[in-house]
Amino acid sequence: MSVYFKLSLAYLRGQMQHLGSFAMSVTRNLISSVGDALRLVLLGVSFGAMGRWTGAQIAVLYGIITISFAVASALGAGLFSFSGVIRRGDFDRVLLRPCGTLTQVLGAKFDLTRFGRLTTGVVGLAWGIARLDTPFGAAQAAMTALCVFSGVLLFLGILMIQGGACFWTIEGMEAFNAITYGGVAMASYPLEVYKGWLRDLFLYVIPLGCLNYLPCAVLFGKTLPYPLFTAYLAPVAGGAYLALGLLVWRAGVRRYRSAGA
Amino acid sequence: MSTFRALLKTALRQQLQYRSAMLVGILTQLVFAFIYIMVYMAYYTYSPGAAQGMTLSQAVSYTWINQACLRMMSLSGLVEIQEMMRDGRIAFELARPADLHGMWLSRALAVRLAPFALHAPLTIAIGLLMPGEMRLSFALEVLPAGLLSLGMATLLSAAVTVLMTASCFWTIDSNGINRLLPMVAKVCSGNLLPLAFYPAGVRAVLRALPFAAIADAPMRILVGACTAREAAATLAMQGVWLAALLALGRVVTGCGVRRCMVQGG
Amino acid sequence: MEHIISVRDLCVHFTVRKKGKTMFSPREKTVVRALDGVSFDIAPGEFVGYIGPNGAGKSTTIKCLSGILTPTGGHIAVLGRVPWEERVRHVADIGVVFGQRTQLWWDLPVEDSFELLRDIYKLDRGEYERTKARLVEAIDIGELLRTPVRQLSLGQRMRCDLVASLLHRPKILFLDEPTIGLDAVSKLNMRGFVKELNEKEGTTVLLTTHDMDDVETLCRRLLLIGHGKKLMDGTVDDLRRMAGTKRVLKATVGEGKVTLPAGAVLTAHEGRRIEVAFDPEALPADKLVLHLASTAGLTDMQVVAAPLDETVAALYRRMAEVEA
Numbered sequence: 001m002s003v004y005f006k007l008s009l010a011y012l013r014g015q016m017q018h019l020g021s022f023a024m025s026v027t028r029n030l031i032s033s034v035g036d037a038l039r040l041v042l043l044g045v046s047f048g049a050m051g052r053w054t055g056a057q058i059a060v061l062y063g064i065i066t067i068s069f070a071v072a073s074a075l076g077a078g079l080f081s082f083s084g085v086i087r088r089g090d091f092d093r094v095l096l097r098p099c100g101t102l103t104q105v106l107g108a109k110f111d112l113t114r115f116g117r118l119t120t121g122v123v124g125l126a127w128g129i130a131r132l133d134t135p136f137g138a139a140q141a142a143m144t145a146l147c148v149f150s151g152v153l154l155f156l157g158i159l160m161i162q163g164g165a166c167f168w169t170i171e172g173m174e175a176f177n178a179i180t181y182g183g184v185a186m187a188s189y190p191l192e193v194y195k196g197w198l199r200d201l202f203l204y205v206i207p208l209g210c211l212n213y214l215p216c217a218v219l220f221g222k223t224l225p226y227p228l229f230t231a232y233l234a235p236v237a238g239g240a241y242l243a244l245g246l247l248v249w250r251a252g253v254r255r256y257r258s259a260g261a
Numbered sequence: 262m263s264t265f266r267a268l269l270k271t272a273l274r275q276q277l278q279y280r281s282a283m284l285v286g287i288l289t290q291l292v293f294a295f296i297y298i299m300v301y302m303a304y305y306t307y308s309p310g311a312a313q314g315m316t317l318s319q320a321v322s323y324t325w326i327n328q329a330c331l332r333m334m335s336l337s338g339l340v341e342i343q344e345m346m347r348d349g350r351i352a353f354e355l356a357r358p359a360d361l362h363g364m365w366l367s368r369a370l371a372v373r374l375a376p377f378a379l380h381a382p383l384t385i386a387i388g389l390l391m392p393g394e395m396r397l398s399f400a401l402e403v404l405p406a407g408l409l410s411l412g413m414a415t416l417l418s419a420a421v422t423v424l425m426t427a428s429c430f431w432t433i434d435s436n437g438i439n440r441l442l443p444m445v446a447k448v449c450s451g452n453l454l455p456l457a458f459y460p461a462g463v464r465a466v467l468r469a470l471p472f473a474a475i476a477d478a479p480m481r482i483l484v485g486a487c488t489a490r491e492a493a494a495t496l497a498m499q500g501v502w503l504a505a506l507l508a509l510g511r512v513v514t515g516c517g518v519r520r521c522m523v524q525g526g
Numbered sequence: 527m528e529h530i531i532s533v534r535d536l537c538v539h540f541t542v543r544k545k546g547k548t549m550f551s552p553r554e555k556t557v558v559r560a561l562d563g564v565s566f567d568i569a570p571g572e573f574v575g576y577i578g579p580n581g582a583g584k585s586t587t588i589k590c591l592s593g594i595l596t597p598t599g600g601h602i603a604v605l606g607r608v609p610w611e612e613r614v615r616h617v618a619d620i621g622v623v624f625g626q627r628t629q630l631w632w633d634l635p636v637e638d639s640f641e642l643l644r645d646i647y648k649l650d651r652g653e654y655e656r657t658k659a660r661l662v663e664a665i666d667i668g669e670l671l672r673t674p675v676r677q678l679s680l681g682q683r684m685r686c687d688l689v690a691s692l693l694h695r696p697k698i699l700f701l702d703e704p705t706i707g708l709d710a711v712s713k714l715n716m717r718g719f720v721k722e723l724n725e726k727e728g729t730t731v732l733l734t735t736h737d738m739d740d741v742e743t744l745c746r747r748l749l750l751i752g753h754g755k756k757l758m759d760g761t762v763d764d765l766r767r768m769a770g771t772k773r774v775l776k777a778t779v780g781e782g783k784v785t786l787p788a789g790a791v792l793t794a795h796e797g798r799r800i801e802v803a804f805d806p807e808a809l810p811a812d813k814l815v816l817h818l819a820s821t822a823g824l825t826d827m828q829v830v831a832a833p834l835d836e837t838v839a840a841l842y843r844r845m846a847e848v849e850a
Contacts, residue, residue: 098615175289
């Protein structure tokens with residue numbers, strides 16, 4: 001763990017050498033995230049509520065999923081760009097050092113520029129909570145925090161699968177981004193409003209719905225179209241995806257070491 | 262014309278070189294088209310009557326066209342030329358006995374058209390084949406005006422590309438303009454969201470800006486979200502902006518070249 | 527421990543998928559035998575050169591020895607361990623330098639990279655400081671320690687990289703083309719230091735290189751591989767003998783046309799100076815000298831070994847022909 005922190009710190013200190021481009025990246029990330037948020041806000045202003053979900057409630061959904069993704073992508077930035085590590089052959093050096101591969105790959109990049117997205121997520125969540133018409137006390141806050149934490153684990157798991165997949169092929173890895181970014185965009189609304197396989201994908205396969213839609217429905221006193229226990233599955237979903245990510249990563253490392261690059 | 266053909270061929274070949282990146286690009290466009298469309302469908306289903314200025318079918322078609330043309334309608338400078346400006350190789354480009362502005366304009370047009378030619382057909386075809394409410398649909402009679410508008414939008418996008426490229430003459434590290442302008446353009450053009458969903462006052466201002474002329478204008482005409490009169494006005498507005506930006510591009514490029522010559526590259 | 531490295535019947539087979547002609551046609555699979563039954567032993571304190579043409583399997587061997595790659599077959603014991611089974615403990619005992627890739631943090635001062643390595647290798651502070659001080663002094667990088675790595679020249683960077691791979695005092699050092707791209711002075715420094723490390727500290731060194739000067743000045747023992755097989759295990763002289771023991775006769779002769787006996791080749795002729803290449807097994811030196819003395823008037827002469835570079839190039843060419 002201490003190696004992870006030392007490595008992350010080293011990366012950040014390196015980034016500070018190029019303050020100009022760092023500031024530019026932060027700004028870009030913030031603007032692009034503000035753009036995504038703006039889409040929601042404008043639609044909300046234009047249409048008002050979405051069925052039984054008020055604008056404030058949708059803001060909470062957006063906040064939870066956005067914060068989770070922002071934190072996970074800051075922590076797991078080394079996995080986002082992992083295809084480059086494989087292409088340059090830098091993974092050999094990782095294997096030559098006496099500590100875990102994941103520690104090194106995650107520590108190699110702690111991407112503070114992703115905090116632009118964190119900002120809009122926090123603003124959305126705070127605004128939504130302030131405007132809720134249902135009570136929001138310590139219990140609800142704890143539940144929300146647990147959902148965010150589980151979300152970080154789930155997205156980290158997805159990133160490990162994305163990074164681990166690079167051990168098999170580095171072509172077309174950006175397709176994962178369509179799923180993660182698309183999933184975040186979609187799960188910013190209550191999944192029940194969608195029809196068809198895309199909704200089922202994010203409920204059952206990549207269970208983003210467990211992170212915000214299902215628990216929030218219960219928090220906001222709505223009747224769930226699913227069994228009640230599904231509202232408390234966030235930690236299970238997060239843990240399961242993290243475990244799956246670790247498995248894929250380990251299988252990938254094993255493959256790399258038996259097939260070479 | 263033959264120069265343009267050669268440039269277009271090069272641009273196409275460059276696109277085709279990264280085949281997997283291209284397929285991923287198309288896939289991403291499709292996924293986001295689905296997501297946006299489903300969000301619109303949800304809003305129109307659960308808050309019917311709240312929307313102004315655009316029907317669901319129009320919003321859906323707008324999304325399909327937008328995702329298909331995204332690469333053509335987003336802004337960026339000519340990266341190769343800008344690199345040449347930074348490392349001084351631009352001197353060779355200036356030494357050529359050709360009209361620089363015209364040259365860059367053709368190049369920008371080729372760079373914009375190549376991804377469009379490769380991405381759009383599949384996305385459009387899938388949109389046309391979708392069942393029910395998700396289908397891309399448009400009336401045949403808007404096609405002439407719509408395509409004319411789309412053509413002008415492409416030229417406008419190329420004209421802005423030239424301006425962004427030429428901005429490099431002044432600030433060698435013109436990161437600000439080249440990185441932030443595209444994001445501003447995204448919000449103001451309709452690429453983020455159909456301008457019909459913006460508050461009326463904001464919408465009126467944005468529709469008068471050149472950003473809207475690049476994206477919102479052709480899409481609004483194609484999906485039939487405006488009257489014939491409005492369409493004519495939109496086309497006229499595009500024409501004015503096109504003339505203005507082309508003229509500005511010519512002047513700015515000329516000034517830049519003179520400046521470059523004086524400084525000795 | 528008799529052998530520090532022991533390799534038995536090492537095999538590494540890769541399955542390579544060739545891209546089909548179109549995007550949709552099935553891909554062909556072919557098995558490439560990168561290593562095909564290589565065996566050798568290395569004793570502690572040896573300095574071994576590992577040579578062979580590009581694609582012979584040098585890097586693959588190094589990867590197996592350093593625990594990066596699990597071989598298809600065969601057995602390796604390094605310091606009594608199977609490298610790929612105990613990666614973390616194994617790599618703590620070895621040092622690896624890649625000539626073309628740095629292991630230092632690009633944007634940080636050299637010293638900060640060293641500090642990070644101290645954390646990664648979990649080195650004791652006092653011992654780390656002593657080792658670092660000694661290495662910095664010996665490799666003379668004292669004034670580079672505060673410089674960001676990206677600002678170093680290639681030669682400076684290689685010196686720092688070498689220190690970085692030695693901070694944890696590895697018992698074995700793998701050098702993969704450490705002198706590639708270096709200027710003459712940097713090359714000499716690098717060689718001098720590595721030689722000293724081997725002689726004074728007793729560090730076992732395995733060097734892969736294409737630079738025959740590296741081999742000649744450093745390696746008491748050579749392993750030659752080609753097409754995944756060990757072709758020779760011996761000294762530089764053994765290599766020369768294997769390649770055809772070419773000699774070059776440099777001579778000053780009288781005016782007039784020079785004629786040569788069969789088996790001798792005139793490689794240079796400037797005024798009265800000539801150079802003649804010959805193979806003493808086919809054409810004994812006395813015959814050549816007698817011939818020249820009687821026909822051209824030999825005034826001065828010197829017989830030298832052909833440069834190792836050319837010898838090895840000839841050998842690699844022959845290996846390629848045999849393969850074809």
